Amino acid sequence: MMDKALLEQQLSELPLYVYTYIDPRALEFSSRIRYICQAECPMYGKSWACPPATGEVDACKKRCAAYANCLLIGTIVEVGDISNIEESLATRGDHEAVTNEVRDLMRQQGVEPYILSTEACAACDRCAYLDGQPCRFPERMHPCIESHGINVIPVLEENGLEFQYGGNIVTWYSLLFFNE
Numbered sequence: 001m002m003d004k005a006l007l008e009q010q011l012s013e014l015p016l017y018v019y020t021y022i023d024p025r026a027l028e029f030s031s032r033i034r035y036i037c038q039a040e041c042p043m044y045g046k047s048w049a050c051p052p053a054t055g056e057v058d059a060c061k062k063r064c065a066a067y068a069n070c071l072l073i074g075t076i077v078e079v080g081d082i083s084n085i086e087e088s089l090a091t092r093g094d095h096e097a098v099t100n101e102v103r104d105l106m107r108q109q110g111v112e113p114y115i116l117s118t119e120a121c122a123a124c125d126r127c128a129y130l131d132g133q134p135c136r137f138p139e140r141m142h143p144c145i146e147s148h149g150i151n152v153i154p155v156l157e158e159n160g161l162e163f164q165y166g167g168n169i170v171t172w173y174s175l176l177f178f179n180e
Contacts, residue, residue: 063148
C-alpha cells in the first residue's frame with residue numbers, strides 16, 4: 001500500500017504548482033480531442049506516444065480505467081513571450097523531468113504508474129515508430145494526455161485550476177495512473 005502522506009510530503013518539495021488525486025472515471029474521453037491531434041498536430045503518426053500508435057480512444061479509455069487512482073500534477077513557468085512557440089516548448093523538458101521524479105517516488109513505494117504527459121515523446125532524435133520498430137525506451141516514453149482523447153479541462157475546472165492563466169504563463173500537466 002502506498003504511503004500517500006509520505007508521497008505528498010515529497011511532492012511538496014518539488015517545483016509543482018499543483019498535485020491532486022482525481023478519480024480516473026471522472027475523465028472525459030472524446031474522439032473530438034483525438035481529431036484535433038490528427039488535424040492539427042505535426043506529430044500525428046510519427047511517434048509511439050501519439051495516435052494512431054496509442055490505439056483507438058476506446059482502447060485508451062479501457063487502459064486508463066484499469067487503474068483505480070490518478071495523480072494529476074502541474075507545473076507553471078513564465079516565459080518572455082508566450083506567442084514564441086519555441087520558447088514556450090523549451091520549458092516542456094523541465095516539466096517532464098519533474099514528472100519522472102514523481103514516477104521515481106512512486107516506484108520507490110512499489111507503485112508502477114502509467115503516465116500521460118505533454119506533447120509527443122522526445123526521448124529519441126528519431127522515433128522507432130517511423131521505422132516500424134518497437135519503442136527503444138518504453139520506460140521513458142509518456143504518451144500525451146490528448147493522445148488518449150482525454151479532455152483534461154473539465155477535471156481542471158472541477159479542481160479550481162486553469163488550462164491557461166494568460167499573460168506569459170505556460171502550464172503543463174501530467175496524469176499518473178496507478179493501483180496500490
